[in-house]
Amino acid sequence: xxxxxxxxxxxxxxxxxxxxxLPDVAGPWVTKFSLxxxxxxxLLIIFFMATYRNPKLVPSKGQxxxxxxxxxxxxxxxxxxxxxxxxxxxxxxxxxFSFIVVTNLFGIVPGLQISPNSHIAFPIVLALITxxxxxxxxxxxxxxxxxxxxxxxxxxxxxPMHILLIPIEFLQVFAxxxxxxxxxxxxxxFAGHLILLVFTIGGFVLLAxxxxxxxxxxxxxxxxxxxxxxxxxxxxLLQAYVFVTLSANYIGSSLATEH
Amino acid sequence: xxxxxxxxxxxxxVPLWQExxxxxxxxxxxxxxxxxxxxxxxxxxxxxxxxxIEGGLKRAEAAQAEANQLLEQYRAxxxxxxxxxxxxxxxxxxDAESIRTEILAKARxxxxxxxxAGRDSLAVERQTIVRELRAEVGGLAVDLASRIVGESxxxxxxxxxxxxxxxxxxxxxxxx
Numbered sequence: 001x002x003x004x005x006x007x008x009x010x011x012x013x014x015x016x017x018x019x020x021x022l023p024d025v026a027g028p029w030v031t032k033f034s035l036x037x038x039x040x041x042x043l044l045i046i047f048f049m050a051t052y053r054n055p056k057l058v059p060s061k062g063q064x065x066x067x068x069x070x071x072x073x074x075x076x077x078x079x080x081x082x083x084x085x086x087x088x089x090x091x092x093x094x095x096x097f098s099f100i101v102v103t104n105l106f107g108i109v110p111g112l113q114i115s116p117n118s119h120i121a122f123p124i125v126l127a128l129i130t131x132x133x134x135x136x137x138x139x140x141x142x143x144x145x146x147x148x149x150x151x152x153x154x155x156x157x158x159x160p161m162h163i164l165l166i167p168i169e170f171l172q173v174f175a176x177x178x179x180x181x182x183x184x185x186x187x188x189x190f191a192g193h194l195i196l197l198v199f200t201i202g203g204f205v206l207l208a209x210x211x212x213x214x215x216x217x218x219x220x221x222x223x224x225x226x227x228x229x230x231x232x233x234x235x236x237l238l239q240a241y242v243f244v245t246l247s248a249n250y251i252g253s254s255l256a257t258e259h
Numbered sequence: 260x261x262x263x264x265x266x267x268x269x270x271x272x273v274p275l276w277q278e279x280x281x282x283x284x285x286x287x288x289x290x291x292x293x294x295x296x297x298x299x300x301x302x303x304x305x306x307x308x309x310x311x312i313e314g315g316l317k318r319a320e321a322a323q324a325e326a327n328q329l330l331e332q333y334r335a336x337x338x339x340x341x342x343x344x345x346x347x348x349x350x351x352x353x354d355a356e357s358i359r360t361e362i363l364a365k366a367r368x369x370x371x372x373x374x375x376a377g378r379d380s381l382a383v384e385r386q387t388i389v390r391e392l393r394a395e396v397g398g399l400a401v402d403l404a405s406r407i408v409g410e411s412x413x414x415x416x417x418x419x420x421x422x423x424x425x426x427x428x429x430x431x432x433x434x435x
Contacts, residue, residue, distance in 0.1 A: 017269055017270070017271050018269065020269070020271065021269045028277045034278065034281045038281075038285055040289075041285045041286070041288060045289065048293055048297040049296065049297065057304070057307060067301065067305070070302075070305070090298075090302070091294050091298030091302065094293075094298060094301075095289060099289060119274070119275065119278055120271065120272055121274035121275055121279045122282045124274055124282075125279060125283050125286060126282075126286065129286075183272075186271075186272075
């Protein structure tokens with residue numbers, strides 16, 4: 001990017017897409033992003049195995065924390081969206097939810113400071129699983145033909161409308177749902193990181209100015225950066241919740257008997 | 260810039276295929292471990308806790324019901340005892356009343372009897388006295404008369420008849 005202005009201490013300004021593609025640690029398979037993914041997987045396995053090694057009816061603090069996550073997903077997402085059928089999906093949703101929460105929160109963890117989900121590859125993997133899951137669940141429950149008919153044909157509509165509606169419904173089920181699922185999570189994390197870059201690096205750029213007033217104004221940039229970091233926590237949790245809730249909703253609609 | 264030095268331009272919506280593979284493997288591993296070793300136990304614990312809480316509630320409800328039943332029972336018993344006590348008190352009062360009237364009646368009867376007896380004995384006494392007096396008065400009168408007249412009336416029977424006649428005359432004169 002030859003057009004980029006390199007400010008004090010060699011900080012790239014303005015932030016660009018390339019800031020999301022860090023140099024490989026050791027080849028394309030061992031990057032900061034892949035290491036963070038393994039870190040998230042390791043942390044979650046250790047957390048759940050440690051807190052649930054010896055579960056008791058009256059839980060310890062750790063066990064209580066693990067159960068709170070499970071309880072939240074089980075009762076507030078799975079059962080809310082899918083009714084009683086949802087409970088058998090609650091374990092998977094809990095894994096999905098905690099994985100997204102942890103990887104999202106990496107975006108504000110010092111030293112990591114970027115969420116793996118700001119690379120669309122990871123949201124695509126998660127959205128694909130949901131996509132395959134709701135197709136499979138629907139086809140297995142109703143049979144493939146009936147499931148397709150059920151999800152494409154809206155009952156109680158005059159037949160010429162189907163010329164318009166069937167392609168829309170088809171697009172909805174086979175493209176819009178999985179794509180929006182992946183892009184929503186990716187875009188939130190991408191934008192969040194970009195905002196933090198703008199205020200943090202922007203602050204340093206202002207600080208490097210010759211003018212004392214411009215230097216002083218950098219304080220506002222840093223305050224904004226800190227506020228946005230807290231805001232990112234909210235977004236991280238919210239996006240995990242939204243992703244899992246929509247997954248539950250899609251799977252639930254596949255299980256439902258009517259459109 | 261190191262990235263720029265690599266000379267690769269990235270598009271944010273195009274995934275890196277290595278990351279797709281790593282993401283799939285890593286997430287699959289996470290799912291495998293947690294779904295196999297942790298989550299089933301968590302659901303089981305969840306159910307166990309629900310059972311425990313519901314069981315506890317049920318037991319508490321049963322205990323409550325039993326306590327209520329006992330309370331009702333005690334209340335009923337207490338009410339029963341109270342009415343019984345009231346009954347006994349009423350009975351005692353009635354008994355006392357009847358005993359009182361009985362005793363009074365007896366006493367009245369007794370007093371009546373005593374009065375009657377007194378009256379009878381008085382009458383008998385009076386008759387006796389009258390009879391004795393009559394005999395005495397007769398004798399005295401005869402004595403007096405014989406003394407006054409100075410002659411003895413030899414014939415007992417006649418003397419008696421005279422006295423009787425005299426006394427009868429006296430009585431009839433008194434009655435008149």
